[in-house]
Amino acid sequence: MRRLLALAAVVVACMGFLMFGGAASVAQAQEAGRAIADYRLGSGDKIRVITFGEEALTGEFFVGGSGKVSFPLIGEVQAAGLSAPEFQRAVEAALKEGYLKEPRVSVEVLNYRPFYILGEVTKPGEYPYTNGLTVLNAVATANGFTYRANTKKVFIKRANSDKEEELALTSSTQVAPGDTIRIAERFF
Template identity: 35%
Template sequence: MLNAKSLILLAGIVFQLSACASPQFKDYEVPAPTAEFNAENRSAAEELLARPYPLTVGDKVEVRVYRAPDLSGDHRIDGDGSISLPLIGEVPAAGLSPSDLARNLEYRYGQRYLENPSINVQVTETVRREFSVEGAVRRPGMFTSQPTLTLLDAVALAGGADPETATRKVVVLRRSGGESYVAGFDLTQMQLGQQPNPFVRPGDVVILEGSGPGLDTLDFVRFVPILALFTRL
């Protein structure tokens, strides 16, 4: 188990990577999840795997209300983080996933205007948001995130794993809710459907483990366990 100083240093990696496409690292050991983490925080960690990134100001969404075309349409999230809809007016959208927004709209329309409404929300345009891919890939760098872009998609965007230097491990560093998280995945198991293939969020740092020239500065990833589960740092 790490001491407090080491954990603080590791948490800072997320910010260093987000600011620079070719960051420098020292060796840090990442602890495995504790029993307390598994018992109390597993549902929140699994949510980080399953959900696309939240909506934000400037995103454009398509709202489709089943059997109510007059209530359907395209809406851009304004500076206050809301969209304006017929009958119910301003509705908060920023910070929600598309499915959460859809459930909120069903509740609001169902209160006064529709009986058992069925609503679908899809993102049609997003503001520019980036993530980085580093390590043993052919083209490391910064890439533009999309709502349903997965971890395997991110590796492909970076040219795929370098066959001469890459191992099967890929690590994701993430900031969420003011906290830092890390997760390790096995590329082969994801490709076979034996591990989750999580969505990549803006600000994520994806690192493929490898050995060879220029990869020694990323050596800390070998300490991250392959649990396919985000662990809070």
């Protein structure tokens, strides 16, 4: 009888986790997936373009300062501001204009542009972006907070914005490629 009650308690606990704790995990995974799906190419990104059956049109490319990628045969193709699938369609359309009948192109981002962190961190500077980066991960990359750091809020200037926004510093505050993070000084 005791074993049966213990087993029932374990089943109820697992169901509770799946219903309540699991929901938070699913929401976080959806949020992380949305951030990657909404990613827009920008200057400094490194991409891999594969044109199936055409080795000369396959390779790794950088998005230049002008926001364009210099591509064999078709020249420069606008990349900044486009998602990877949009850029893929732009390359396919350019290749269809007199070069290939039915081009099949695949595009993936190899290296995202860096993020920047400044203010009350031990080593402010430029660091490489990784998927799923949070402010706390960024601070850890910069060797942690200084003793004067305000650990309650953070200021982030998004890459595509002119304004700095103030956010609560939590473990889920996301950072995007090209963002500038500022950790303010606390006042006693």
